[in-house]
Amino acid sequence: GIQVEQSPPDLILQEGANSTLRCNFSDSVNNLQWFHQNPWGQLINLFYIPSGTKQNGRLSATTVATERYSLLYISSSQTTDSGVYFCAVPHFNYGQNFVFGPGTRLSVLP
Amino acid sequence: DAGVTQSPTHLIKTRGQQVTLRCSPKSGHDTVSWYQQALGQGPQFIFQYYEEEERQRGNFPDRFSGHQFPNYSSELNVNALLLGDSALYLCASSLSGTSGSGTQYFGPGTRLTVL
Numbered sequence: 551g552i553q554v555e556q557s558p559p560d561l562i563l564q565e566g567a568n569s570t571l572r573c574n575f576s577d578s579v580n581n582l583q584w585f586h587q588n589p590w591g592q593l594i595n596l597f598y599i600p601s602g603t604k605q606n607g608r609l610s611a612t613t614v615a616t617e618r619y620s621l622l623y624i625s626s627s628q629t630t631d632s633g634v635y636f637c638a639v640p641h642f643n644y645g646q647n648f649v650f651g652p653g654t655r656l657s658v659l660p
Numbered sequence: 661d662a663g664v665t666q667s668p669t670h671l672i673k674t675r676g677q678q679v680t681l682r683c684s685p686k687s688g689h690d691t692v693s694w695y696q697q698a699l700g701q702g703p704q705f706i707f708q709y710y711e712e713e714e715r716q717r718g719n720f721p722d723r724f725s726g727h728q729f730p731n732y733s734s735e736l737n738v739n740a741l742l743l744g745d746s747a748l749y750l751c752a753s754s755l756s757g758t759s760g761s762g763t764q765y766f767g768p769g770t771r772l773t774v775l
Contacts, residue, residue, distance in 0.1 A: 554702075583763065591748050593703075593766035636702055645716045646754070647693050648764065650702030 551641050552577045554651035562657045563627050571622040571654045573637035581646060582613050584622050587634045587653070596622070596635075627658045662687050664753050664767035672773045673741050681736045681770045685753030691715075692734040693764060694726060697748040709734050710756055738772075746774045 553576040563569055575582070584596040597604050597611040599620065604611055608627075613620040624631055634655050638648035665684045673679050685692050691710045695703035705718035709728035728734045732753075738745055748771050752764035 585766075591697075591750075591769045591771070593750065595763065595765065598763050638702075641705070643716075644705050644718060645708060646764075647705045647708055647716055647718070648695075648703070649705070652702050 551643060552579070552639060552649055554637060554639060554649055556635075556637060556651035556654050558654060559652065560655045560657075562659065565627060565629060565658055565660050567627050567658075568623070568625045569627060569656070571624070571635050571656075573620040573622070573651055575618050575620075575637075575639050577642075578615065578618070579639040581640050582620055583638050583648070584611055584620070585636045585638065586631075587636060589633060593636070624656075627656075629658045629660055632656055632658045664751055664765055666749075666751050666767040666770050668770060669768070670771045670773075672775065674775050675741055675743060677741050678737065678739045679741060679772060681749050681751075681772070682733065683736070683751030683753075683767060684733045685751075686765050689753035689755050689765070690732050691754045691756050692728060692732065693752045693754070694734070694736045695750040695752065695766075696720070697750060697769070699747070703750055706736070741774045743774050746772060748772075 555574045586594045601615040608625045610623045634653040636653045638650045641649045693708040694706040697703040708716040712728045723739045748769045750769045751767040754764045
């Protein structure tokens with residue numbers, strides 16, 4: 551099945567700093583999503599981005615499908631950005647259900 | 661617009677017992693998927709229900725079973741609980757026919773502890 555890797559596994563930032571999170575996947579996909587899991591466990595949809603670039607406020611994402619990676623950019627980070635960021639892609643055996651990467655744990659310090 | 665809801669929030673069981681978790685999908689959605697998230701890991705797909713039938717299944721044993729009701733809500737049942745079943749169980753809903761753009765929306769999860 552498809553493999554999903556994320557880097558870095560952990561990231562500690564000072565408030566106001568910028569960061570880039572990376573997601574690599576082993577096969578071509580028609581769907582890729584980025585999620586933020588807050589400290590209470592809630593998974594929040596950030597982007598549906600199978601290709602191209604999207605921006606939403608301080609967050610933006612770029613997927614280069616031909617090279618099988620996606621990047622999530624966080625600018626001017628805030629303490630509320632802390633949590634775990636997951637990318638997820640469909641597994642061909644699971645319909646449109648997801649295989650998740652291991653996540654990047656982000657801690658933003660005041 | 662009601663989002664995905666799950667109950668209960670937390671649950672403590674002992675080995676060998678059986679448990680039932682419940683999920684109501686987001687308004688307008690007809691498909692429910694269940695995921696298991698062990699501590700420190702990403703969620704893993706268990707199965708998906710649509711039109712009251714199991715449509716897709718991940719690599720989970722038959723101890724994990726489910727049901728979908730006519731109102732699209734769903735239950736996840738786990739029999740003969742093992743310590744390793746301790747995890748956060750997430751329900752996700754989506755709208756059928758959105759293949760390729762099947763955005764799933766997740767509920768807050770049920771945290772199951774098996775002692």
